[in-house]
Amino acid sequence: MKKISIDPITRLEGHGKIDIFLDDEGNVANAYLVVPELRGFEKFAEGRPVEEMPRITPRICGVCPEAHHMASVKACDAVYHVEVPPTGKKLRELLYSAFYVADHTVHFYILAAPDFVLGPDAPPAERNILGLIHKVGLEVGGRVIRCRGLGMDIVGMLGGKTIHPVGALPGGVSKAIDEEERAQIEEWGHELVDFGQFSLQLFHDVVLQNKTYLDMILSDAYTTPMYYMGLVDENNKVNFYDGKVRVVDPEGQEFVKYTPEEYLDVIAERVEPWTYLKFPYLKKVGWKGLVTGMDSGVYQATPLSRLNAADGMTTPLAQQAYDHFYETLGGKPVHGTLATHWARLIELLYAAERIVELATDPEITNPHVRNIPTEIPDEGVGIVEAPRGTLTHHYVTDEKGIVKKCNLIVGTTNNYAPISISIRKAAQAFIKMGQISEGLLNRVEMAFRSYDPCLGCATHALPGQMPLEVLVRDADGNVLERLTQFIE
């Protein structure tokens, strides 16, 4: 058979591409993550019945279809001015919590854990889930697969099918659950809480007990104080499914709390001439360039920012983990980008506890799970926390519910500026006076990976095997050096 060497650039040209611009002295002036542009979504959506959007938008990004499904259906609720009955909301949140457990599990064990368990200097061929299993045992791998599977089974039970969720509709969900299903979900929920605690313990034993890793988390190169965003409930506690969006400043004080309809009053998008990408920022603080701090409107939306923006968790074990997190890292807010991996595990535990809470809620098997919309549709905004950041869907329709306009701000879009800034900081440590040191690629990859960027169905590789192309350019933009890993 003819051996075809397939460029690890996926069919979406989706390897990580980074441009680093040097100044006249040869030091890093700026760095930018270059992302392929998906074109024409607004046009594609125009003319469609708005209730199709919860089935269409999950396909934009194959990573977290459940997040798009939820944000979309909430936007539809708003378009139709329909209130979802309590059981409908709880079933949606139950599905969403199960999805979070599965997604965060995959992310931590496939992406983060190998780096910490095997070490960032281990050979790339070992620094992956297969190497992880080799080191900590098959049993851990088996547990990861099983717990992720249970999360997805719950999603399947509630969402219609595990591959692409279809269960939520404007006004509620399509079906109720019976006692048998409820009991099964509760049982699995307990196992997932156990797994959440196991994961935090693993993190404690392997990462926090290791001074090198702890120093890395606290190191200056990965610390960038900025504004932090996350969805909170009426008590300012973390909630992935519903609430208001809260933003705290770099010192942890509440800066703004807004409802979905108000998002355009708070967030603006900066257009830069050298990229089609727009950078969202806080309007009232203003755009000061790719810098962070009290005076810059740059903010992040990540598991770390969610914990920073909230006052705590609503479930007991996660709250304990939350307190321990801030005690260990020196108080709120935490600015170390690598701490995001720890924050993700706290969220995993919370989501698992939430599954048990919702599965034991007296209303959860109530058959009234949907209110049929009766109002004339016009416009609506739906916001949820996607694992990768605050996700906003905004639709405008005519009086028949046909889409006229739509705007989406996806999780990673919130983080374009922070990612570029983190990359620049990492690069600055490795490029001085035009000299590029060993380890640039790895450092840069670590910087942007902790944001867990979803590049629109782009890159797809194991840690250490991420196809990455870094172009180092002089002050005029000419390419001085091209560094690559896993690209021909």
Added chain:
Amino acid sequence: MKTLVLGLGNPILTDDGVGIHVVRALAGRLNRPDLEVVEASLGGLRLLDTTVGYDRLILVDAIQAGGQIGQVYRLAPRDLLSSLHSASSHDLSLPAALELGRRLGLAVPEDEAITILAVEVGDVLTFGEVCTPPVQAAIPRVVQMVLDQVRIP
């Protein structure tokens, strides 16, 4: 022997959906109890889930390998450096997902029983539900390749 014919791709990103269009064109033609046809837009572990329990896998997907648009390749897992279908920078490649599944004792097809039919595509960045003409033209060829492989006259 149970065979899964799996069409992968994103059906709303123009050429990216070719795998899905192929399996839709096969609908109704693979009526045998040992054959299952599934369409999916996923990668990594979600893909692994779908393949458990089958002895043979025929996967249809889009690829950009620098060839002529509309060209069809027949590949095996070892021909791929990283992956066919991507979902994110934080999931597994297909070969890694399968290997993980095997090590954990899941009933996943062996590499020798996996065929990948990949179509060289052009536009995967514009939203659209129809493939560009050269890719559209490849669909019936790939359909025939699947039918030949499972020996349907």
